[in-house]
Amino acid sequence: MIDMAEDTFTKKETANDIRNEIRSYIVAKGHTYRSVANLINSKFGDSVTAQSLNNKLARGSLRYADAKQIAEVLGYKIRWE
Numbered sequence: 059m060i061d062m063a064e065d066t067f068t069k070k071e072t073a074n075d076i077r078n079e080i081r082s083y084i085v086a087k088g089h090t091y092r093s094v095a096n097l098i099n100s101k102f103g104d105s106v107t108a109q110s111l112n113n114k115l116a117r118g119s120l121r122y123a124d125a126k127q128i129a130e131v132l133g134y135k136i137r138w139e
């Protein structure tokens with residue numbers, strides 16, 4: 059039997075872990091959501107806002123393409139091992 063409440067909690071916790079991890083990378087480089095959004099808009103011609111970044115991270119709906127853009131403007135590379 060699968061406990062859906064437990065499964066949902068695990069997914070939410072994972073989303074929070076990812077949000078906290080990405081936020082720590084942003085802060086470590088001395089940036090805010092707003093400055094990252096501005097960098098993405100300048101580099102890629104997108105229309106990203108600080109609020110949209112925060113919302114995607116809070117909901118756990120950040121796409122891989124978004125994560126790659128964040129990493130690139132911060133000078134990070136995503137590596138799979």
